[in-house]
Amino acid sequence: MNNSSPSPQSASSGSDAALAHVVDIRVLLGVFAVLMVLTTITVSVSYFDFGALNLFVAISVATMKAALVALYFMHLRYDNLFYAFVLLVGVAFLGLFLSITMLDSVEYHPGVEAWQERTQ
C-alpha cells in the first residue's frame, strides 16, 4: 500500500525496505511544541468572551491540534491516503449525525432567547 512497498523478492530475503516511513525526530518534537502553544492559546483565550464566536474559536483550535496529531503522530501524512479517508468518513458521519439532530433544536430557541434577555 505504500509507495515503498517492497517486491516479493526483497520481502523474502529479510529485506532492507522499511514497512513504514520513519518520522524525523525534529518533526515530532516540533509538533509537540506547536501543540503546547495551541493549548496555551485555547486556555488563555477562554478568559475572554467573544460572544457567539466562543465555541467557534474553541473548536477551531481543537481541530488544528487534532489535525497535527493525526497527520504526524498517527503518520497519516506519510501513509496511504486510504487511512485518512477512513478517518474522514468517520468525521463526515459525525457531521451528518450532528447536523440532522441540530435541525430540530431551532424549535426551542424562543426559550433560549428569553433566558438571554433575562440575564442581560
Next chain:
Amino acid sequence: MTESHPSDEKPNDGGCKAPHVAHHFDSAQQQYDSAKLGMWIFLLTEVLFFSGLFCFYAVYRANNPQVFVDGHHFLNTPLGAFNTVVLIFSSLTMALAVRAAQLDRNRSVVCLLAVTILCGLTFMVVKGVEYKQKWDHHMVPGQTRIAHWFSDENTQSPPKKFQPDVQYVREHLEEAGHADLDDEELAQRIDNLRSYMGIYFALTGLHALHVIIGVGVLCVVLIMAIRGRFGSHRFTPVDMTGLYWHLVDLIWIYVFPLLYLIP
C-alpha cells in the same frame, strides 16, 4: 531480529517469507498494511461511538446554554489543562516509541513505553482527584443511590434527588459573579448543575475508560518490548497501540475545551 522468536521453530515456507509472517499473507508488508487498515476501521467505530455523546452535548448546549455557563464554574480548569499537557506529552512519547521500534532501538522502546504508561496513570490520578472533589460536594448525579448501595444501613430507600452542598454552590456562583440569588433561582441553578454534571461524567467517564484500556494494552506491549519482540520489521503491536493512544488523546483535545473552557 529473528533469532529469539518462538515461531522460528515453524517451517519457514521454503525460506520465502520471514518467520513472523503468517501463512495467509504474501509478505510482511501486506501483513502490516492489513493490520493498519483494520486498526483504522476500528478507530472509525470509536469516533462514531463518541459521536453519540458529542451529539447529546451539541443539542443540549444549543438549547440550554445557561447550563454550561453555570456548570463549568465547578470544574477545575488548571487540573484539566495539566491533564491535557500530560496526555499530549504521552502522545509524543508514544510516537517516539514507534519510531524507536522502527529503528531497532529496543532499549528506547522500553523506556518510552514506560513513560507513556506513567503519563496515562498520572492522567487517571488527576482525574480521580477531580472526581473526588465532585463527590465531596455531593455533585455526582445518582450519588445518594451509590452511597446507599455501599452503606451498611439498607433499611430505608435513599432520597433520589440530586442534592449538592447548597452553601458551596451558592458561594461558587457568587464568586463567578452571580450574586444575590434567591432560593428559587438557586434551585434552578442546582437543576442545571445536575444536567451539566451528567454530561461531564458521561464524557470524561467514557474517555477515562479508554485511557484505562489503553494503559492495559500498553503494559502488554511493554512486556513484549522487554522480551525483545520488536524490531524494524516487526513493530505492528507498538504502532497499532500508538494509533489507539493517539485517538484517545485526540478525543480529549475536544472534550477539554468543550467542558472546561466556556467563557
